[in-house]
Amino acid sequence: MFTDPAQDSRTEEAGPNLYLMTTASTPATPGPSSPTTVMALPIEQIKIDDDEDEIIPPIRPSSTPFPQADMVEGDIQCLQRLNDPDRMEGLNQIPLSSASSTKTLCALPTEIHDCILDHLTGVRASATSRTTTAGRTKVLRSWGTALRHARRREVAELARVSPKWRELVQDRLYRHLKIKGTTDSILQAYEWFCDHPHLQAYVKHIEIWFPVFQQKNMTFDRTLRIPTPNPDRPRGQGAAEFINGVTYKCPTSNSTLEDVFEFVQSTFREACILTLEGGDRKKPPMVKHFRNSQVKGQTLPTISRIRTLVCKGQWNIIRSNEDFQTIAAALPNLNEWHGIYAKPKSKSYISMAATLPHIPLNLTHLNICLENDYRREAVSPTFVRKIGQKEVHFCTELAKAIPTLEHVAFTGRICRCFFDDAAKLSNPRTSRLKSIDLIVKNVCRPAFVWNDGTGITDMQFIVAFEQLVLGAVKSLDKLAALEVLRIRFIDLGKCWKPIIRPRLTKTESQVPALNPYFQLQNNEVTGIWSDSIIETLSYTRPAAQYLEKADTFGEDVGFRDGQIQAPPTFKKRPLSIKVSNYHTLSGGITIT
Structure with a gap:
């Protein structure tokens, strides 16, 4: 009586005739296939004659509040035995709800x-x-x-x-589509969308990831799941490969950026976000920009719809200002750039320092992540000193991009020179900067300082962090449009200790709630404070006020018996932290 028509994914005639009658009609909520809109017949109207006996409903006890049981609409009742046609007479009187009284699925907005x-x-x-x-x-x-x-x-x-x-x-x-950046994958995707052109307009975010490894053509023993030497090769060469287990090599079938841009330009006319993932490995290969790199003055195909560019593993995609300018020229309407580096290295800081002062004027959103490990340091790694040898101060070069930006997010090493130079280059009447979000890996300090580590027990770091906040507060008078300012230090509990050779030592995060931070939003200030910060803030942004100015940590927190002790309930970040209170955590020495 109730039959659901067979549905085919290629047909489109399922319109007004489709009714949402059962829970089985939707694949997301599987349920019984029986309809739930059947009106039940009162039990006194059903008479079933039987030669042997007569089915009489039981009498309800007098203690019940109602003399007869109400039949709930939608209940499925066992009324007769289906193998006897004489017992179907009473069923003809069951009223069924008409299809017109049920709203169809397609009739909904x-x-x-x-x-x-x-x-x-x-x-x-x-x-x-x-x-x-x-x-x-x-x-x-x-x-x-x-x-x-x-x-x-x-x-x-x-x-x-x-x-x-x-x-x-x-x-x-x-x-959102994610496609492998090889010649075969790009060609396969192009053929698919050529055969299904109605799907092209749905793509708004296209992501291309480039492999950094390619499997070698070796004979494998599927039983042992280990590579076996090729019998056609010389004996010594095959044995070496078998012993060393070398099964991968640099990729040779990767597409170029020219191929990718041509594919996106001709296929996804509605795409507005482009993600390029360069991968990560030791001595990674750089993604080629053009098929023939010998020709000078080449340009990439123009994609006017792209407004957001995300580069993951950016070192394999952009290594110089020329590389970025080549990509930016092909994206004339680009106004948001996210650059994420897989590993911290000196070359990343040097290349970004050469690129940031020359970003396009139409770029308003900038998010650069140079170090994302979020662990404290006993001392700064060796690559930081290599940056100083190049006589390049990254903070100064980053400040040169401020006058045309609206939102800035940065993760890495920074100091108050960034805010000092940004204030010098900004005009309070024309400044467009609305938000700054900094995740501080470390604060830049002179190269001759040997104990330039991080952590809440390192008082030198706390003083440097205070100077960074003080420089930010001092620049508020020039950055008049700034609405949100957030500076924070994150410690996930892994410390980098250069003992004999660098290694990671797993240690518990000391007290995560006491990690220094500063936040200004809606003229409400939270985070670290001192007399100099409050005095400067009252001059540069008089409307901004601290929500709270606590003189102590508020609970039994201190440095005892060579380690920090805090009650288990001390997990919520306090609204205010007085800078001088960090002295009680250091115990007179630096503990990392």
């Missing part, structure tokens, strides 16, 4: 369908919106991760519900 799918697959962020709050861009909100659903195959089944759902589901599935 599109907004309702979007809300249903957002609940199932995750809320979509608008591809055209720039920022929700100062400094919080859609890429920083894991915009792409939320859209690349972990169960894409199950989500794809929802496209069979109706033609409208097919369009909405495909919009979500193809909104």
Whole structure:
């Protein structure tokens, strides 16, 4: 009596005839296939004659508040034995709800369908919106991760519900694509979208990742799962490969940026976010920009729709100012750049110092991450001294990009020279900078200082961090448009100790809640404070006030018996931390 028509993913006739009658109609909520809109017949109207006996309903006890049981609409009752046709007479009197009284799925507004799918697959962020709050861009909100659903195959089944759902589901599935940056993968993707041109407009975020390894053509023993020497090779060479287990080499089939830009230009006319992932390995190969690198003066194909560029493993993609200018020239409407480096190295600071002063004027959002390990240091690594030998001060070069920017996020080594030079180069009448978000790996200090480590027990670092905050507060009068200022130090509990040779020593984070920070938002200030910071703040931003100015940590926290002691309940970051209180944590010595 109730039969669901067979649905095919290629047909689109499922329109007004599709009714949401059962929970089995939607693949997301599997349930019984029986309809739940059947009106039940009162039990006194059903008479079943039997030769042997008569079925009489039991009498309810007098203690019950109601003399008869109410039949709940939608309950499935066992009324007769189906193998006896004489017992079907009473069933003809069962009233059924008409199809016209049930709203069809397609009759619902599109907004309702979007809300249903957002609940199932995750809320979509608008591809055209720039920022929700100062400094919080859609890429920083894991915009792409939320859209690349972990169960894409199950989500794809929802496209069979109706033609409208097919369009909405495909919009979500193809909104963010990640493609391997090899010649075969790019060609395969190009052929797929040529055969399905209606899917091209759905792609808003295209991500290309370039392999850094390529498997060698070796004979494998599938039983032992180890490489075996090739019998055609010389005996000594095969034995060496077998012993050393060398199974990978540098890639030879990677696409060039010219191939990638041509692919994106001709296929994804609605894409506005481009991610290039260069990978990470020891002595990594750089992604080639052009097919023929010998020709001078080449340019990449222009992609005018791209507004956000994300470079992961950026050292393998951009190693000089010329490399960045080549990419920026092909993206004339670029206004957001995210550069993430896989490993800290001196070349990263030097190359970025040469690039930042020459960024395009239309670039307004900048997010650079040079070190993302988030662990404290006993002393600065060796590569930091190499930067000083090049006579390049990264903080000064970063400040040269401030006059044209609106949002800045940086992770790495920085000092108050950044704010001092930014104030000198900025005009309070024309400054557009609205937010600064700094994650401090360490504070730059003179090269001859040997104990330039980090941590809440290192008082030299705390003093340097205070000077960084003081420089930021002093620059507020020149950075008149600045609304959000956040400076923080993150310690995940792993300390870099150069003992004999550098190694990582796992130690517990000392007291994460006491990591120094400073935050100014909506003229409300939290974080570290001192008399000099408060005095400068009252002059440069009189409307800003501290929410709290505590003289102590507020709980039994101190340095005792050679280590920091804090109660287990001390987990929430305090609203204010007096700088002089860090002396009680150092105990007169530096503990890392």
